Amino acid sequence: MSTPHPSAGPAVGCPVTGAPGTAALYGPGLDGDTMPALYEELRGTHGPVAPVSIAPGIDAWLVLGHRELLRLTREEQDFSHDPRRWSLLREGRVPADSPILPMVGWRPALLFADGQQHRRMRSAVSDALAGINGHELRRSVRATAEALIAGFAAHGEADLVAAYARTLPMRVIAGLLGLDDRTGRELVNAVAGLVSATGGAGDASRRMGAILKGLIEERRRARGDDIVSALLHHPARLTDEEVLHNLVVMFVAGNQTTVNWIATALRILLCDPALRSSLSGGHLGVDDALDLVLWRFPPTQNFPARYATRDMGFGGQDIRAGDMLILGLAAANADPEVLPADGTPVAGNRSHLAFGAGPHICPAQDPARLITRTAVDTIRHRLPDLELAVMEDELEWINSPWSKGLGTLPVRFTSPQLPQGTVPPRTAEAPAPAWAHRHAVQPQAGPH
Template identity: 50%
Template sequence: MTTPPPELAVVPPPGCPAHVPSTALTPLYGPPVAEDPHGLYARLRARYGAVAPIELEPGVEAWLVLGYPELLELTRNEQLFSKDSRRWRVPLEGRLRPDSRLLPMTSWRPTLLSLDGAEHQRLRAAVSETLARIDQRQLRETTEAAADALIDSWGPDGTADLIAQYARQLPLLVFTRLLGLPVSAGPRLVELISHFVDSSDKSVPANAEFQAILADLVRSRRERPGADLTSWLLAHPAGMTDEEAVHHLVVILVAGNETTINWTGNTLRLLLTDRRFRATLTGGRLTVSDALEEVLWRDPPTQNFPGRWATSDTVLGGQYISAGDMLVLGLAAANADPSVQSPEGLAGNRAHLAWGAGRHVCPAQHPARLIVETAVETLLHRLPDLQLAVPAHELTWRPSPWSRALTSLPVLYSAFTPPRASVPERSPWSPRPTPSSRFDSIPSAVTSTPRTPDSGTPGRRSWWNSLAGWWCGR
């Protein structure tokens, strides 16, 4: 974000970012990005166009790419815009604090997120082919059974927080099981992930502890492989080192879990607050899948993502980009670009950029979609009269520059409907059976019956104790 080189030298017009002092940069943190991100993006677009100068934390500048075609250019041109954060000028110039909240999300790691070219393709193949081994039918059935057990753990008072008691717990339960982590690790992992995704003041030590847990898991699976994603990743022909495996588990858990949590919460919010959508859904004119797509357009679970780093001085969206500048993918802003909004609406349209684009498009979108769709469908079946417990305008959002996530979603309901399906007989992370295969089965789920607020059901159990008991067959 400096003066262009001689070959690009043009006198910048008034209002160009070249004339904007660093103290006037728009912050991509704090209340504005939490309370009204769409308004923030609209103001930036009106002032600067498709690429806007921003501040990620005091004294740390970057560019936010707001335009749909510009974001496609950014993600598809590896020659000009690299994933390698070691090119970033800010830390190279000593301007990034050792305890910066940005470190967990921007530090270089030996993963598919930080590499280009052949090395990226090697590691992406390992992750994609490992995820492809999940049995989709069994994953759906097990997610539904886990959702039923979670709902059954709620008390008889007819109230619940769909973020704390559902959206934030269900994906983690499934993902920890997929990776081969003990169910008891779940609560701490939720807390650690929240710290560095929200860029809290505890993000750096939380990131270190998170990686230590996964390093222990990798060492264990090297010695004793199992039928889980960690073991399959280590056994892949790509030949990952232990360090590479740990960092890819971080990617799978953080990206997969956080995205799934937010996607679930935002979809439930849409259904509870948008009468038009709820009516068309219950009337059969739209499906839960349609709701999922609308959320990916309106409020994608990841609204901004770091990032790309310019390999040389260039121009993007009419802005001079200097070598080493950081560019943030404005996924939500690009989806709202007026140039791509269709007058027919968003139904059935999957051209959004919620998963990114180019060679680095998210490899876990299919299992994530299956988990979220199952979570929403199960909840609507079990609690058909679900309604918001507070006015919609009182809902608040987490103060994250990266995630679009509610802090809570309080609801009311009158009774439980019994579960639809029984628990699967085998694990969704086990290979598909062959005539000679033998696999351990998953214990039967806790059964439930319809309940009402005055039914005299015992008080609420700890959600984690309930789920741990369900996994262990208690």
Template identity: 50%
Template sequence: MTSPTPEAAAGPPPGCPAHQPAGGPARPAAPVTGLYGAAVADDPHGLYARLRAQHGPVAPIELEPGVEAWLVLGYPELLELTRNEQLFSKDSRRWRVPAEGRLRADSRLLPMTSWRPTLLNLDGAEHARLRAAVADTLAKVDHRQLRQATEQAADTLIDGWGPDGTADLIAQYARRLPLMVFTQLIGLPAEAGPHIVELISHFVDSSEKSVKANAEFQAILLDLVRRRREEPAADLTSWLLAHSAALSDEEAVHHLVVLMVAGNETTINWTGNTLRLLLTDRRFRATLTGGRLTVADALEEVLWRDPPTQNFPGRWATSDTVLGGQYISAGDMLVLGLAAANADPAVQQPAGEGLGGNRAHLAWGAGRHVCPAQHPARLIVETAVETLLHRLPDLQLAVPGHELAWRPSPWSRALVALPVLYSAFTPPRTPAVERPAWTPPSPPSPSDSTPSAPTSTPRTPGSGRPGLRSWWSSLAGWWSGR
């Protein structure tokens, strides 16, 4: 799409952030909605609907007081944003807010918007090089082993719950399980797990501890990269360093940040939001237990309605342009409104129709920067939910659904807690069979087919990888002592 410049248009709308008197920062004349605090946590769907009604598919917002941006709410507009690198770059160094000295040194936005030499912040050939390194590294993960490792982690956590038949599925399950898998995948020691998840939470929530947490997190990963340079192992870090893209230590560290933050946080939130759906939506849970739909259908419902990442920064305009009827100036930041675009009336199905099997949502982004880790993430979440439902089929909420609280993050859609009740007795599990430690996959034979996305299949509880029992128990023990 060729976009006209503001000079070629009839005139800007009143209050447009890109058209203010010379000499002052580009700010709307009228109060601008903030994409932070209680408003984005309590009722984001209502917030996006109001913004759409007031401004159309692209709305002016503030990311923190005095820091303006555009939130892209429209489905076709978001596709245009993600597919047109010439007009909308991933390079945050183009952002004019910090260039004009208007971003505080301690801004909570820095961890999520600072430029890094990663596939998230580059365009063109450099992006292609780094994306290939990440995608090829993730492709080395054996899906069968990943499913077994996830199930073993899930069983270990459930076995560790007390005898009173109560649990918080966020703090005691969704937030712990992915970390138990991801620390193993990248090669971090088990004892680092509890501290890592705290750092990631501060990082993603844009809390007052974001900047310090970001620096400490990267220091831990730099140490890991240097050790794996000297002593490679069967883990993602070693495979990433061995890739033909020849990543530097800095590039490797930053891509491990991407894998840990995007993978871990997304998986946590996707698990928690799916469990919430099953526990609060009578229509959906009745259908699921009745046999028409699977856990995989529940996962898709969540990706449409409450995706784990509801907004994502961002794109930066390379020149003056127009998007969704709004006049965008060079250097403006545009935020991908993933949840809002999914709710665009132009793409919503008629009321009452389910979304099972429909993967046209934008929860993974779109274009060349679409998430490369969606299949491993899906497998982990699907296994986590299936295992929990198999072990505790009588799960029910311990509080009314409307009392559940959401974290005040502009980026994540994540519950604070998900308290449940269940029968205190669970059947004993079959002892795990001894298996070797995690190993890279064998080269496929000519008859092998390309692995498909994971699907819901019956599994035997406790079929995770033995030999790792002490590893899982160690990490679970760290968590239980928090």
């Protein structure tokens, strides 16, 4: 089992505690405002690796140190991706209805594989993503964004999470998968239930699997011009089951991460006058602002998981074979050992760990950046006098051990600048556009 060191004490002031010596990463006392403080308390008490619980009775280690997280992601011989090595699972100590099981349970997907098996599946996923036509994707994101803005522009107010940040990636990813709008919404609702780590996560996982399975069967019968077809017909020869579970990984990681990135970037622009002024004055580019968001408020706070392949000392803790280790992406980005003395990341610096590191670094970061950049840039120009409609400390957060996401972002504005001829989204169900994969032009997001 994942057993914290006997001498480890509880985090100072931690709002919720699980087993003795652990701090809980779940519960109503934790949100986007309190989690950063908890990470620093854990760092001060335990060092770069801290004992935590991620669900009732489920203990793990949270890797807080930047250097330690790099080692965790790069050394597969010591830290495996395969949850079948997890002691708690092997010993039958993880309840079948545990809310975290849909996120950490084994699947035949690149996220849960090591070595050659991982490389085989990653080649198919990377090639499918590389086939996205960047110019067409940008055009379609902008058109969708302007249509969404037109849908609420007359009201002078909106919730930018529900009406924009959550809706826009859904339509884009649904198009990349070749889904119609209704099915895309159903899939996004299932994903939201999965990452929430609540009692409904198991049902959400089943609903998501059923939708994707039907889509795979349809593409086997008739090949399309979309990511699903690209995976099915790749030289890596993925099975239908492998395609299904790699789509799950891509969709869960891609959709919710992009939603959080858009919403957080908009929140920072609304709440940080200096940053907004620098952006408006041309002293800071949109990509620089997005990287600042990735440093300070990464869309995924904590990411599951690695499993120790042997007993070892790591980050000042005694790790046992089969222990689970969680990637503390937000905490590692805030590690004082890698930040400048004033704690502010350098503009343009992309050495953050928001997308992970090592062989498993996120393969979808370029299209995610293109979608987010276009979404933020479009709303800045179309709603130039946008302002927050509540006090910043009144914002609501999604409670999850994995994600730091806004639940709402209420805003108001008076002078929408919509292009002539923009029409709101139709209420009728219409197929979302699918983008050509052949002779594609790649999104230009810069080096990583």
